[in-house]
Amino acid sequence: MRRLVGAALLELGAMALGMCAVEHLRGRVRDLRGLISGIEEMIRELDYRLLPLPELFERASECAQGKASLFFDLCGQGADHLNGRRFYAVWTQAAEAAQMRLEEEDLAILERLGAVLGRYDGDSQREALAAAAGRLARQQSCAEEQSCRLGRIYRVLSFTAGAFLLILLI
Numbered sequence: 001m002r003r004l005v006g007a008a009l010l011e012l013g014a015m016a017l018g019m020c021a022v023e024h025l026r027g028r029v030r031d032l033r034g035l036i037s038g039i040e041e042m043i044r045e046l047d048y049r050l051l052p053l054p055e056l057f058e059r060a061s062e063c064a065q066g067k068a069s070l071f072f073d074l075c076g077q078g079a080d081h082l083n084g085r086r087f088y089a090v091w092t093q094a095a096e097a098a099q100m101r102l103e104e105e106d107l108a109i110l111e112r113l114g115a116v117l118g119r120y121d122g123d124s125q126r127e128a129l130a131a132a133a134g135r136l137a138r139q140q141s142c143a144e145e146q147s148c149r150l151g152r153i154y155r156v157l158s159f160t161a162g163a164f165l166l167i168l169l170i
Contacts, residue, residue: 007169011162018158025147025154027101032140034068035100035110039133046126053079053087053118071098079118087118109135 038060045051045059057076061069071094078090091114095107102110109132116128 003169007166010165010169011159014158014162014165015155016158018154021154021158022147022151024101025143025151028103028106029140029143029147030065031067031100031102032106032136032143034064034066035071036133036136036140038064038068038072039113039129039136043126043129043133046122046129050122067098067100071095071100074098088114091117103139106136106139109139 041063042056042060045056051059054076057072057079061072061076064072074094074097075091078094079087082090092111095110095114113128113132117125120128
């Protein structure tokens, strides 16, 4: 009886690991979607009125969801209290603190954008935001494809690995 319970727990554990991997893939898609919606809101706000950075990030935070909303909120708070620091430092700290599930390429896009914001005129910032939104949209489509493809693989492999362990133990 103990062996059956142990084997069932191993199967459930293997399946849980697979589901965690799938959730990480889905989380990346959600974080990218939130970043894109926040950046698009920033572009709209810069088109109609040149808001200061703290207000611009507040609007982006309202528009984004999840960890991306937290990222924009942290950027707005940091922009409000720069205290002699460059905005780029605030941007990178907010990206780390928000703990978004992004890959290196995604972070590189954000890093390039952070170097422009707060340093140049409104048109240059708008262009940089539009370019970053386009690159992030491409990353999002790749992430959605990867989530769909690898998600199935992770689910099947986790079930198969659990079944293999179950057979070994019984």
